[in-house]
Amino acid sequence: MKFDIITIFPDFFDSVFSHGIINKALEKNIVDINIHNLRDFTKNKHKKVDDTPYGGGSGMVMSPEPIGLAVEEIKDNKKKSIVILTTPQGQKFNDQIAENLSKFDQIVLLCGRYEGIDERVNELYVDLELSTGDYINSGGEYAAAIITDAVSRYVPGVLGNIESVKSESFKDGLLEYPQYTKPNDYKGLKVPEILLTGNHANIEVWRKRKSIERTFKKNPDILDYSKLTKEESDILKNYQIENAPSYNVYIALIHYPVYNKQLEIISTACKSIDVHDISRDGTTYGVKQFFLVTPVVEQQKLAKKLIDHWIVGQGVKFNDTKSEAFEIVKIKNTIDDVITEIHKVENKEPKLIFTDARLNENMIGYNELRKKIFENDNPFLILFGTGWGIAQEITDKADYVLKPVRGFTNFNHLSVRSATAIILDRLLSCKI
Numbered sequence: 001m002k003f004d005i006i007t008i009f010p011d012f013f014d015s016v017f018s019h020g021i022i023n024k025a026l027e028k029n030i031v032d033i034n035i036h037n038l039r040d041f042t043k044n045k046h047k048k049v050d051d052t053p054y055g056g057g058s059g060m061v062m063s064p065e066p067i068g069l070a071v072e073e074i075k076d077n078k079k080k081s082i083v084i085l086t087t088p089q090g091q092k093f094n095d096q097i098a099e100n101l102s103k104f105d106q107i108v109l110l111c112g113r114y115e116g117i118d119e120r121v122n123e124l125y126v127d128l129e130l131s132t133g134d135y136i137n138s139g140g141e142y143a144a145a146i147i148t149d150a151v152s153r154y155v156p157g158v159l160g161n162i163e164s165v166k167s168e169s170f171k172d173g174l175l176e177y178p179q180y181t182k183p184n185d186y187k188g189l190k191v192p193e194i195l196l197t198g199n200h201a202n203i204e205v206w207r208k209r210k211s212i213e214r215t216f217k218k219n220p221d222i223l224d225y226s227k228l229t230k231e232e233s234d235i236l237k238n239y240q241i242e243n244a245p246s247y248n249v250y251i252a253l254i255h256y257p258v259y260n261k262q263l264e265i266i267s268t269a270c271k272s273i274d275v276h277d278i279s280r281d282g283t284t285y286g287v288k289q290f291f292l293v294t295p296v297v298e299q300q301k302l303a304k305k306l307i308d309h310w311i312v313g314q315g316v317k318f319n320d321t322k323s324e325a326f327e328i329v330k331i332k333n334t335i336d337d338v339i340t341e342i343h344k345v346e347n348k349e350p351k352l353i354f355t356d357a358r359l360n361e362n363m364i365g366y367n368e369l370r371k372k373i374f375e376n377d378n379p380f381l382i383l384f385g386t387g388w389g390i391a392q393e394i395t396d397k398a399d400y401v402l403k404p405v406r407g408f409t410n411f412n413h414l415s416v417r418s419a420t421a422i423i424l425d426r427l428l429s430c431k432i
Protein backbone atom coordinates (compact mmCIF):
# COMPACT_ATOMS: atom_id res chain seq x y z
CA MET A 1 0.00 0.00 0.00
CA LYS A 2 1.43 3.31 -1.09
CA PHE A 3 0.44 6.76 0.18
CA ASP A 4 1.47 9.86 -1.78
CA ILE A 5 0.85 13.08 0.12
CA ILE A 6 1.02 16.35 -1.79
CA THR A 7 1.63 19.35 0.47
CA ILE A 8 3.29 22.76 0.63
CA PHE A 9 4.66 21.83 4.08
CA PRO A 10 6.53 18.53 3.62
CA ASP A 11 8.37 19.03 6.95
CA PHE A 12 5.03 18.72 8.70
CA PHE A 13 5.26 14.95 8.32
CA ASP A 14 8.83 14.61 9.65
CA SER A 15 7.79 13.08 12.94
CA VAL A 16 4.15 12.16 12.35
CA PHE A 17 4.87 8.72 10.92
CA SER A 18 8.03 7.93 12.87
CA HIS A 19 6.39 6.36 15.90
CA GLY A 20 4.68 3.15 16.91
CA ILE A 21 2.76 0.91 14.55
CA ILE A 22 3.01 3.09 11.45
CA ASN A 23 6.77 3.46 11.84
CA LYS A 24 7.15 -0.33 12.12
CA ALA A 25 4.99 -0.78 9.01
CA LEU A 26 7.26 1.63 7.14
CA GLU A 27 10.38 -0.21 8.34
CA LYS A 28 8.94 -3.53 7.21
CA ASN A 29 7.92 -1.97 3.85
CA ILE A 30 4.30 -2.98 4.37
CA VAL A 31 3.29 0.59 3.71
CA ASP A 32 5.17 3.22 1.78
CA ILE A 33 4.55 6.91 2.46
CA ASN A 34 5.93 9.51 0.06
CA ILE A 35 5.72 13.19 0.81
CA HIS A 36 5.74 15.49 -2.24
CA ASN A 37 6.43 19.20 -2.10
CA LEU A 38 3.82 20.91 -4.25
CA ARG A 39 6.24 23.73 -5.00
CA ASP A 40 8.37 21.26 -7.00
CA PHE A 41 5.53 21.18 -9.53
CA THR A 42 5.33 24.94 -10.09
CA LYS A 43 6.57 26.52 -13.29
CA ASN A 44 6.94 30.10 -11.99
CA LYS A 45 10.14 31.66 -10.70
CA HIS A 46 8.90 32.15 -7.12
CA LYS A 47 7.36 28.67 -6.84
CA LYS A 48 4.03 30.34 -6.11
CA VAL A 49 1.15 27.90 -5.55
CA ASP A 50 -1.73 30.29 -4.81
CA ASP A 51 -3.52 33.36 -6.12
CA THR A 52 -6.36 35.75 -5.27
CA PRO A 53 -9.95 34.44 -5.60
CA TYR A 54 -12.01 35.36 -8.67
CA GLY A 55 -15.07 37.34 -7.57
CA GLY A 56 -13.22 38.84 -4.61
CA GLY A 57 -13.24 37.78 -0.99
CA SER A 58 -10.62 37.23 1.66
CA GLY A 59 -7.57 34.97 1.52
CA MET A 60 -5.85 33.10 -1.27
CA VAL A 61 -6.84 30.03 -3.30
CA MET A 62 -4.48 27.23 -4.33
CA SER A 63 -3.89 27.34 -8.10
CA PRO A 64 -4.92 24.35 -10.20
CA GLU A 65 -1.78 24.04 -12.38
CA PRO A 66 0.81 22.70 -9.87
CA ILE A 67 -1.72 20.34 -8.29
CA GLY A 68 -2.74 19.04 -11.72
CA LEU A 69 0.88 18.49 -12.70
CA ALA A 70 1.62 16.74 -9.40
CA VAL A 71 -1.34 14.37 -9.66
CA GLU A 72 -0.60 13.56 -13.32
CA GLU A 73 2.96 12.65 -12.41
CA ILE A 74 2.32 10.84 -9.11
CA LYS A 75 -0.89 8.91 -9.75
CA ASP A 76 -0.11 5.44 -11.07
CA ASN A 77 -2.89 4.63 -13.53
CA LYS A 78 -1.74 1.03 -13.83
CA LYS A 79 -2.57 0.46 -10.17
CA LYS A 80 -5.81 0.60 -8.22
CA SER A 81 -5.35 4.18 -7.07
CA ILE A 82 -7.56 6.92 -5.69
CA VAL A 83 -7.07 10.69 -5.36
CA ILE A 84 -8.45 12.15 -2.14
CA LEU A 85 -8.93 15.83 -1.38
CA THR A 86 -8.90 16.74 2.30
CA THR A 87 -11.63 19.31 2.85
CA PRO A 88 -14.12 20.22 5.60
CA GLN A 89 -16.79 19.96 2.89
CA GLY A 90 -16.10 16.27 2.25
CA GLN A 91 -17.73 13.08 3.39
CA LYS A 92 -17.02 12.50 7.08
CA PHE A 93 -14.09 10.08 7.39
CA ASN A 94 -14.89 7.00 9.45
CA ASP A 95 -13.81 3.44 10.15
CA GLN A 96 -15.78 1.96 7.27
CA ILE A 97 -14.15 4.33 4.77
CA ALA A 98 -10.73 3.52 6.26
CA GLU A 99 -11.32 -0.20 5.74
CA ASN A 100 -12.51 0.33 2.14
CA LEU A 101 -9.53 2.54 1.32
CA SER A 102 -7.11 -0.12 2.59
CA LYS A 103 -8.06 -2.17 -0.50
CA PHE A 104 -6.42 0.36 -2.86
CA ASP A 105 -2.79 0.01 -4.01
CA GLN A 106 -2.17 3.75 -3.99
CA ILE A 107 -3.79 6.67 -2.20
CA VAL A 108 -2.90 10.19 -3.34
CA LEU A 109 -3.78 12.77 -0.68
CA LEU A 110 -4.09 16.46 -1.54
CA CYS A 111 -3.53 18.83 1.38
CA GLY A 112 -5.27 22.17 1.02
CA ARG A 113 -4.12 25.40 2.61
CA TYR A 114 -5.37 29.00 2.62
CA GLU A 115 -9.03 29.20 1.51
CA GLY A 116 -8.81 25.83 -0.20
CA ILE A 117 -8.19 24.56 -3.71
CA ASP A 118 -9.44 25.81 -7.11
CA GLU A 119 -12.72 23.97 -7.77
CA ARG A 120 -11.53 22.65 -11.16
CA VAL A 121 -9.01 20.38 -9.40
CA ASN A 122 -12.00 18.67 -7.90
CA GLU A 123 -13.71 18.19 -11.21
CA LEU A 124 -10.62 16.97 -13.04
CA TYR A 125 -8.62 14.95 -10.55
CA VAL A 126 -10.41 14.20 -7.27
CA ASP A 127 -12.16 10.85 -6.72
CA LEU A 128 -13.17 11.38 -3.11
CA GLU A 129 -13.43 14.37 -0.76
CA LEU A 130 -12.85 13.59 2.90
CA SER A 131 -13.36 15.64 6.03
CA THR A 132 -12.20 14.71 9.52
CA GLY A 133 -15.07 16.62 11.13
CA ASP A 134 -17.16 19.76 11.20
CA TYR A 135 -14.45 22.25 12.08
CA ILE A 136 -11.72 24.07 10.17
CA ASN A 137 -8.05 23.08 10.37
CA SER A 138 -5.50 25.42 8.90
CA GLY A 139 -4.31 22.79 6.45
CA GLY A 140 -5.11 19.37 5.00
CA GLU A 141 -1.92 17.89 6.48
CA TYR A 142 -3.75 17.08 9.75
CA ALA A 143 -6.44 15.17 7.89
CA ALA A 144 -3.88 13.44 5.63
CA ALA A 145 -1.99 12.15 8.69
CA ILE A 146 -5.20 10.89 10.30
CA ILE A 147 -6.39 9.16 7.12
CA THR A 148 -3.00 7.55 6.45
CA ASP A 149 -2.77 6.19 9.98
CA ALA A 150 -6.34 4.83 10.16
CA VAL A 151 -6.16 3.22 6.69
CA SER A 152 -2.75 1.64 7.38
CA ARG A 153 -4.14 -0.23 10.38
CA TYR A 154 -6.29 -2.23 7.94
CA VAL A 155 -3.38 -3.14 5.67
CA PRO A 156 -2.58 -6.83 6.30
CA GLY A 157 0.57 -7.19 8.42
CA VAL A 158 0.49 -3.69 9.93
CA LEU A 159 -1.11 -4.77 13.19
CA GLY A 160 0.58 -7.74 14.83
CA ASN A 161 -2.71 -9.10 16.11
CA ILE A 162 -5.57 -8.95 13.60
CA GLU A 163 -7.99 -9.70 16.47
CA SER A 164 -7.41 -6.22 17.85
CA VAL A 165 -8.89 -4.70 14.65
CA LYS A 166 -11.93 -6.93 14.98
CA SER A 167 -12.71 -6.03 18.60
CA GLU A 168 -12.02 -2.33 18.25
CA SER A 169 -14.63 0.41 18.37
CA PHE A 170 -16.95 0.82 15.34
CA LYS A 171 -16.69 -2.82 14.33
CA ASP A 172 -20.23 -4.18 13.93
CA GLY A 173 -21.70 -0.79 14.83
CA LEU A 174 -20.46 -0.95 18.42
CA LEU A 175 -17.86 0.82 20.52
CA GLU A 176 -15.29 -1.28 22.33
CA TYR A 177 -15.96 -2.47 25.89
CA PRO A 178 -14.13 -0.72 28.80
CA GLN A 179 -10.52 -1.80 29.31
CA TYR A 180 -8.64 -2.14 32.61
CA THR A 181 -5.08 -2.97 33.59
CA LYS A 182 -3.12 -3.15 36.86
CA PRO A 183 -3.48 -2.03 39.61
CA ASN A 184 -6.70 -3.72 40.60
CA ASP A 185 -7.53 -0.85 42.97
CA TYR A 186 -6.88 2.68 41.71
CA LYS A 187 -7.91 5.51 44.04
CA GLY A 188 -10.65 3.30 45.48
CA LEU A 189 -12.01 2.23 42.09
CA LYS A 190 -11.77 -1.53 41.61
CA VAL A 191 -11.57 -3.48 38.37
CA PRO A 192 -14.95 -5.24 37.77
CA GLU A 193 -14.94 -8.63 39.55
CA ILE A 194 -15.87 -10.57 36.42
CA LEU A 195 -12.56 -9.67 34.74
CA LEU A 196 -10.65 -11.38 37.57
CA THR A 197 -12.56 -14.67 37.37
CA GLY A 198 -10.73 -16.14 34.38
CA ASN A 199 -14.12 -17.32 33.04
CA HIS A 200 -13.69 -16.26 29.43
CA ALA A 201 -17.21 -17.13 28.30
CA ASN A 202 -18.72 -14.93 31.02
CA ILE A 203 -16.19 -12.20 30.32
CA GLU A 204 -17.21 -12.21 26.64
CA VAL A 205 -20.89 -11.81 27.61
CA TRP A 206 -20.03 -8.97 30.01
CA ARG A 207 -17.91 -7.23 27.39
CA LYS A 208 -20.65 -7.43 24.76
CA ARG A 209 -23.15 -5.99 27.23
CA LYS A 210 -20.80 -3.12 28.08
CA SER A 211 -20.14 -2.47 24.39
CA ILE A 212 -23.86 -2.21 23.69
CA GLU A 213 -24.50 0.01 26.71
CA ARG A 214 -21.68 2.44 26.09
CA THR A 215 -22.46 2.71 22.37
CA PHE A 216 -25.99 3.77 23.23
CA LYS A 217 -24.66 6.24 25.79
CA LYS A 218 -21.76 7.72 23.81
CA ASN A 219 -22.49 7.33 20.10
CA PRO A 220 -26.01 5.98 19.48
CA ASP A 221 -25.95 6.89 15.78
CA ILE A 222 -23.60 4.00 14.95
CA LEU A 223 -26.00 1.46 16.50
CA ASP A 224 -27.97 1.69 13.27
CA TYR A 225 -25.21 -0.39 11.64
CA SER A 226 -25.10 -2.99 14.40
CA LYS A 227 -26.12 -6.57 13.70
CA LEU A 228 -27.21 -7.71 17.13
CA THR A 229 -28.66 -11.06 18.06
CA LYS A 230 -32.18 -10.99 19.47
CA GLU A 231 -30.76 -11.40 22.97
CA GLU A 232 -28.35 -8.51 22.45
CA SER A 233 -31.18 -6.37 21.09
CA ASP A 234 -33.10 -7.11 24.28
CA ILE A 235 -30.14 -5.97 26.36
CA LEU A 236 -30.09 -2.75 24.35
CA LYS A 237 -33.84 -2.22 24.61
CA ASN A 238 -33.85 -2.67 28.40
CA TYR A 239 -30.86 -0.40 28.80
CA GLN A 240 -32.53 2.29 26.67
CA ILE A 241 -35.68 2.16 28.76
CA GLU A 242 -33.76 2.24 32.06
CA ASN A 243 -31.54 5.09 30.87
CA ALA A 244 -34.07 7.13 28.93
CA PRO A 245 -33.39 10.87 29.04
CA SER A 246 -35.89 12.77 31.14
CA TYR A 247 -38.08 15.10 29.12
CA ASN A 248 -41.42 16.82 29.59
CA VAL A 249 -43.23 16.83 26.30
CA TYR A 250 -46.93 17.51 25.84
CA ILE A 251 -48.82 17.55 22.57
CA ALA A 252 -52.07 19.22 21.57
CA LEU A 253 -54.31 18.70 18.57
CA ILE A 254 -55.96 22.02 17.80
CA HIS A 255 -59.49 22.08 16.39
CA TYR A 256 -59.98 25.79 17.09
CA PRO A 257 -58.82 28.35 16.02
CA VAL A 258 -57.73 26.88 12.66
CA TYR A 259 -58.09 27.98 9.04
CA ASN A 260 -60.31 26.57 6.34
CA LYS A 261 -59.32 26.51 2.65
CA GLN A 262 -60.37 30.18 2.27
CA LEU A 263 -58.21 31.06 5.28
CA GLU A 264 -61.23 31.88 7.43
CA ILE A 265 -61.05 30.92 11.09
CA ILE A 266 -63.20 27.89 11.84
CA SER A 267 -63.58 25.03 14.27
CA THR A 268 -63.02 21.51 12.89
CA ALA A 269 -64.63 18.26 14.00
CA CYS A 270 -62.67 15.81 16.20
CA LYS A 271 -61.94 12.59 14.30
CA SER A 272 -61.85 9.38 16.26
CA ILE A 273 -59.05 8.05 14.05
CA ASP A 274 -56.87 11.03 15.14
CA VAL A 275 -57.52 10.30 18.80
CA HIS A 276 -56.77 6.59 18.33
CA ASP A 277 -53.55 7.09 16.41
CA ILE A 278 -52.11 10.15 18.11
CA SER A 279 -52.68 8.71 21.59
CA ARG A 280 -50.66 5.67 20.49
CA ASP A 281 -47.95 7.88 18.94
CA GLY A 282 -47.75 9.91 22.15
CA THR A 283 -47.58 6.87 24.44
CA THR A 284 -44.90 5.22 22.30
CA TYR A 285 -42.67 8.28 22.51
CA GLY A 286 -43.21 9.06 26.20
CA VAL A 287 -45.42 12.12 25.77
CA LYS A 288 -46.94 13.13 29.13
CA GLN A 289 -50.35 14.24 27.90
CA PHE A 290 -52.20 14.56 24.62
CA PHE A 291 -54.72 17.43 24.71
CA LEU A 292 -57.65 17.56 22.34
CA VAL A 293 -58.51 21.24 22.02
CA THR A 294 -62.06 22.14 21.02
CA PRO A 295 -64.51 24.61 22.58
CA VAL A 296 -67.49 22.93 20.88
CA VAL A 297 -69.42 21.16 23.60
CA GLU A 298 -70.98 18.54 21.30
CA GLN A 299 -67.54 17.64 20.00
CA GLN A 300 -66.19 17.37 23.54
CA LYS A 301 -69.05 15.02 24.44
CA LEU A 302 -68.32 12.80 21.45
CA ALA A 303 -64.61 12.69 22.23
CA LYS A 304 -65.31 11.92 25.88
CA LYS A 305 -67.58 9.04 24.89
CA LEU A 306 -64.79 7.59 22.76
CA ILE A 307 -62.15 7.99 25.46
CA ASP A 308 -64.42 6.53 28.16
CA HIS A 309 -65.18 3.54 25.95
CA TRP A 310 -61.48 2.65 25.90
CA ILE A 311 -60.62 3.57 29.48
CA VAL A 312 -63.60 2.48 31.55
CA GLY A 313 -66.06 1.01 29.05
CA GLN A 314 -66.27 -2.18 27.02
CA GLY A 315 -63.06 -1.35 25.14
CA VAL A 316 -60.85 -2.19 28.13
CA LYS A 317 -61.84 -5.86 27.94
CA PHE A 318 -61.20 -5.87 24.22
CA ASN A 319 -57.80 -4.20 24.02
CA ASP A 320 -55.93 -3.00 27.09
CA THR A 321 -53.03 -1.45 25.12
CA LYS A 322 -55.56 0.97 23.65
CA SER A 323 -56.70 1.83 27.18
CA GLU A 324 -53.11 2.56 28.12
CA ALA A 325 -52.76 4.88 25.11
CA PHE A 326 -56.06 6.64 25.77
CA GLU A 327 -54.95 7.39 29.36
CA ILE A 328 -52.87 10.32 28.08
CA VAL A 329 -55.79 12.02 26.29
CA LYS A 330 -57.47 15.07 27.87
CA ILE A 331 -60.06 17.42 26.43
CA LYS A 332 -59.60 21.19 26.80
CA ASN A 333 -61.56 24.24 25.64
CA THR A 334 -58.63 26.39 24.59
CA ILE A 335 -54.87 26.37 24.21
CA ASP A 336 -54.67 28.75 27.16
CA ASP A 337 -56.39 26.11 29.30
CA VAL A 338 -53.75 23.60 28.17
CA ILE A 339 -50.93 25.98 29.08
CA THR A 340 -52.49 26.69 32.48
CA GLU A 341 -52.76 22.98 33.23
CA ILE A 342 -49.14 22.29 32.24
CA HIS A 343 -48.02 25.27 34.33
CA LYS A 344 -49.87 23.86 37.32
CA VAL A 345 -48.20 20.43 36.97
CA GLU A 346 -44.70 21.56 36.04
CA ASN A 347 -44.50 24.90 37.87
CA LYS A 348 -43.27 26.38 34.60
CA GLU A 349 -44.79 27.73 31.41
CA PRO A 350 -44.25 25.29 28.55
CA LYS A 351 -42.18 26.31 25.55
CA LEU A 352 -44.61 26.42 22.63
CA ILE A 353 -43.65 24.60 19.44
CA PHE A 354 -45.70 25.23 16.37
CA THR A 355 -45.78 22.70 13.52
CA ASP A 356 -46.79 23.60 9.98
CA ALA A 357 -46.69 21.99 6.53
CA ARG A 358 -45.81 25.40 5.09
CA LEU A 359 -42.43 27.10 5.13
CA ASN A 360 -41.95 29.87 7.69
CA GLU A 361 -39.14 32.28 8.63
CA ASN A 362 -36.50 31.21 11.14
CA MET A 363 -37.63 27.63 11.62
CA ILE A 364 -35.89 25.28 14.05
CA GLY A 365 -34.51 21.91 12.89
CA TYR A 366 -35.20 18.54 14.47
CA ASN A 367 -31.77 17.84 15.94
CA GLU A 368 -31.55 21.27 17.50
CA LEU A 369 -34.99 20.98 19.07
CA ARG A 370 -34.32 17.40 20.21
CA LYS A 371 -31.21 18.65 22.01
CA LYS A 372 -33.19 21.44 23.69
CA ILE A 373 -35.88 18.99 24.80
CA PHE A 374 -33.37 16.55 26.30
CA GLU A 375 -31.03 19.10 27.83
CA ASN A 376 -33.67 21.40 29.28
CA ASP A 377 -35.94 20.72 32.19
CA ASN A 378 -38.56 23.02 30.67
CA PRO A 379 -41.85 21.51 29.59
CA PHE A 380 -42.51 21.65 25.84
CA LEU A 381 -45.94 21.79 24.22
CA ILE A 382 -46.06 20.77 20.56
CA LEU A 383 -49.08 22.08 18.69
CA PHE A 384 -50.51 20.11 15.78
CA GLY A 385 -53.18 21.72 13.62
CA THR A 386 -56.26 20.46 11.82
CA GLY A 387 -58.08 21.97 8.81
CA TRP A 388 -55.72 24.26 6.86
CA GLY A 389 -53.43 24.87 9.85
CA ILE A 390 -53.37 26.70 13.17
CA ALA A 391 -54.45 30.38 13.16
CA GLN A 392 -51.83 33.11 13.17
CA GLU A 393 -52.95 34.48 16.57
CA ILE A 394 -51.65 31.23 18.12
CA THR A 395 -48.56 30.78 15.98
CA ASP A 396 -47.43 34.31 16.87
CA LYS A 397 -47.06 33.13 20.45
CA ALA A 398 -44.83 30.15 19.57
CA ASP A 399 -41.29 29.95 20.92
CA TYR A 400 -40.22 27.73 18.01
CA VAL A 401 -41.60 26.97 14.58
CA LEU A 402 -40.52 23.47 13.51
CA LYS A 403 -39.36 22.81 9.95
CA PRO A 404 -42.01 20.97 7.93
CA VAL A 405 -41.69 17.24 7.28
CA ARG A 406 -40.99 16.87 3.56
CA GLY A 407 -40.29 14.29 0.90
CA PHE A 408 -38.49 14.87 -2.41
CA THR A 409 -41.79 15.93 -4.02
CA ASN A 410 -44.09 18.94 -4.09
CA PHE A 411 -46.93 16.97 -2.51
CA ASN A 412 -47.14 17.93 1.14
CA HIS A 413 -50.47 16.83 2.51
CA LEU A 414 -49.67 14.39 5.29
CA SER A 415 -52.48 13.57 7.68
CA VAL A 416 -51.90 15.12 11.09
CA ARG A 417 -51.59 11.57 12.46
CA SER A 418 -48.73 10.76 10.13
CA ALA A 419 -47.02 14.10 10.72
CA THR A 420 -47.29 13.60 14.48
CA ALA A 421 -45.71 10.15 14.26
CA ILE A 422 -42.84 11.37 12.11
CA ILE A 423 -42.20 14.47 14.21
CA LEU A 424 -42.28 12.58 17.51
CA ASP A 425 -39.94 9.98 16.07
CA ARG A 426 -37.45 12.64 15.00
CA LEU A 427 -37.63 14.40 18.34
CA LEU A 428 -37.99 11.61 20.87
CA SER A 429 -37.00 8.26 19.39
CA CYS A 430 -34.07 6.20 20.63
CA LYS A 431 -32.90 6.36 17.00
CA ILE A 432 -32.49 2.74 16.02
Ligand SMILES: C[S@@+](CC[C@H](N)C(=O)[O-])C[C@H]1O[C@@H](n2cnc3c(N)ncnc32)[C@H](O)[C@@H]1O
Nearest residue numbers: 086087088112115116131132136137139140143
Ligand atom coordinates in the same frame (compact mmCIF):
# COMPACT_ATOMS: atom_id res chain seq x y z
C1 LIG B 1 -8.54 26.94 6.21
S1 LIG B 1 -9.05 25.46 5.40
C2 LIG B 1 -10.08 26.07 4.10
C3 LIG B 1 -11.55 26.00 4.43
C4 LIG B 1 -12.45 26.47 3.29
N1 LIG B 1 -12.33 27.88 3.08
C5 LIG B 1 -13.91 26.15 3.58
O1 LIG B 1 -14.61 26.95 4.24
O2 LIG B 1 -14.39 25.04 3.19
C6 LIG B 1 -7.59 24.99 4.54
C7 LIG B 1 -7.49 23.52 4.23
O3 LIG B 1 -7.43 22.76 5.42
C8 LIG B 1 -7.94 21.45 5.20
N2 LIG B 1 -9.01 21.21 6.20
C9 LIG B 1 -9.49 22.12 7.07
N3 LIG B 1 -10.42 21.58 7.89
C10 LIG B 1 -10.53 20.28 7.51
C11 LIG B 1 -11.34 19.19 7.96
N4 LIG B 1 -12.22 19.32 8.95
N5 LIG B 1 -11.19 17.98 7.33
C12 LIG B 1 -10.31 17.84 6.31
N6 LIG B 1 -9.54 18.83 5.84
C13 LIG B 1 -9.63 20.03 6.44
C14 LIG B 1 -8.44 21.41 3.76
O4 LIG B 1 -7.42 20.80 2.99
C15 LIG B 1 -8.59 22.89 3.43
O5 LIG B 1 -8.47 23.13 2.04
